[in-house]
Amino acid sequence: MIASSNKILIGKQAIMDYLQMTEITVMKFIRRGLPVRVIDNRYYAHTDNLDRYFQDLTSKKTEADK
DSSP states (O other): OOOSSSSEEESHHHHHHHHTOOHHHHHHHHHTTOSOEEETTEEEEEHHHHHHHHHHHHHSOOGGGO
């Protein structure tokens, strides 16, 4: 499945391609809160939301950073 626009990703493969990640890695991030919705067994995401998720994730200090 390919994206229906340049910002909306439809299908797990389109999300994997955008993030340049394997299915296993994408599924791990979804379990951790990656903003992806599954409707009728089809995966949907907006590129702005994915980018924002990783911007927030990489800007936060962790216990290891302290």
